[in-house]
Amino acid sequence: MELYKRISMKDMLAQALYLLMEEMPFEKITIKQIGVKAGVIRGTFYNHFYDKYEALEYLTYTLLVGSIEEDNFRIRLKRILEVFQTQKEFFKKCFQVEGQNSFEMMLSHILAEILMNYLEVEKVDFQKSSMSSKDFTAIHANMIVYVLKNWILKKDNLNYEVIYEQLLQLLGKGAKGMIDELKEIQE
Amino acid sequence: MFRCILLLVAASSDSDIYMLEKGATTNQLKVKTLFTHSLIFAVVSVLMTFLGLMIGKLILNEKMVLLHEMITILIFLCISAIIFVRTFRKEKIIERLKPEMDLKTTLKQSILTGIDFLLIGVSLTGIGIAPIYILFAAFLLNLSSSLSASCIGYYLGADYQKAFGYLSALIYFVVANIELISLVL
Numbered sequence: 001m002e003l004y005k006r007i008s009m010k011d012m013l014a015q016a017l018y019l020l021m022e023e024m025p026f027e028k029i030t031i032k033q034i035g036v037k038a039g040v041i042r043g044t045f046y047n048h049f050y051d052k053y054e055a056l057e058y059l060t061y062t063l064l065v066g067s068i069e070e071d072n073f074r075i076r077l078k079r080i081l082e083v084f085q086t087q088k089e090f091f092k093k094c095f096q097v098e099g100q101n102s103f104e105m106m107l108s109h110i111l112a113e114i115l116m117n118y119l120e121v122e123k124v125d126f127q128k129s130s131m132s133s134k135d136f137t138a139i140h141a142n143m144i145v146y147v148l149k150n151w152i153l154k155k156d157n158l159n160y161e162v163i164y165e166q167l168l169q170l171l172g173k174g175a176k177g178m179i180d181e182l183k184e185i186q187e
Numbered sequence: 188m189f190r191c192i193l194l195l196v197a198a199s200s201d202s203d204i205y206m207l208e209k210g211a212t213t214n215q216l217k218v219k220t221l222f223t224h225s226l227i228f229a230v231v232s233v234l235m236t237f238l239g240l241m242i243g244k245l246i247l248n249e250k251m252v253l254l255h256e257m258i259t260i261l262i263f264l265c266i267s268a269i270i271f272v273r274t275f276r277k278e279k280i281i282e283r284l285k286p287e288m289d290l291k292t293t294l295k296q297s298i299l300t301g302i303d304f305l306l307i308g309v310s311l312t313g314i315g316i317a318p319i320y321i322l323f324a325a326f327l328l329n330l331s332s333s334l335s336a337s338c339i340g341y342y343l344g345a346d347y348q349k350a351f352g353y354l355s356a357l358i359y360f361v362v363a364n365i366e367l368i369s370l371v372l
Binding site: 041 | 214215216281282284343344346
């Protein structure tokens with residue numbers, strides 16, 4: 001029986017970043033502050049991360065991928081949305097990270113990787129398609145990021161299950177499918 | 188002598204800002220590497236100061252003392268203004284790992300930052316201090332301040348870059364005003 005779980009230095013630094021983001025905006029956080037919070041000197045940070053943006057990407061990856069052991073895409077997506085709901089304040093601050101190393105871009109990469117894994121598990125072949133698997137995953141990842149950003153930054157408190165249904169509709173039926181369905185409802 | 192040291196400290200601030208950034212973006216404090224780069228700055232500063240002293244000796248003579256003083260005051264005020272504006276406009280650096288310190292870049296930077304030393308060399312001509320002491324002070328101050336700046340950058344980060352810049356601008360401004368007051372009185 002494990003009495004305690006060994007935690008790596010990388011995780012400690014990521015945790016330190018998480019704690020600091022509860023106190024101040026991401027832009028104001030310095031490497032020294034992360035080091036002090038984790039109990040190490042500045043230089044140690046650079047042994048694990050290139051910069052604080054990479055640390056944020058690792059932290060997000062750990063929250064969305066590392067903590068969810070699920071192969072089924074739908075269940076994984078639901079768990080990801082659940083994490084977003086429970087860590088809403090944290091992700092609200094994350095979406096404020098803009099520019100060259102924006103959080104949206106980081107999240108898009110992570111989600112595209114999840115989608116790519118799903119395609120590999122399902123053994124989907126894009127060779128005969130005009131679109132590459134990379135483009136396919138990027139488009140859908142960006143769509144999910146857009147929905148997530150709007151949900152997190154809006155003041156209405158929609159439950160993650162509502163967002164899950166919305167995403168399933170968008171991913172499952174696509175634009176034409178949704179338009180046809182809405183037309184049917186109108187008729 | 189005090190004015191000379193104050194000016195040399197101010198002139199060293201450009202190299203300090205560069206070394207501070209280098210210290211802040213490295214994962215290991217390699218003393219040998221930092222010493223080498225600080226030495227480059229120190230040697231170039233000595234050469235530039237020497238060149239400035241020579242230029243000062245060639246172009247200025249006893250009859251031009253007043254002109255010399257006025258030029259010195261003007262130079263220091265201009266340097267103060269330029270450094271202040273540059274520091275004000277300088278964007279905060281993104282702390283990013285850059286472990287390799289390029290000798291070529293350091294040499295280029297040392298020549299650019301050495302212009303201050305050249306101008307100081309010109310202004311210190313004929314003040315009654317033996318050039319060897321001025322050069323020795325330039326070497327020692329630049330070497331020690333560059334090394335200190337890299338250590339500050341490594342342990343505390345690059346937050347103090349602007350402080351170095353403003354301090355340098357202030358010193359030039361103060362020295363220029365001291366010269367102006369002594370000229371008037």
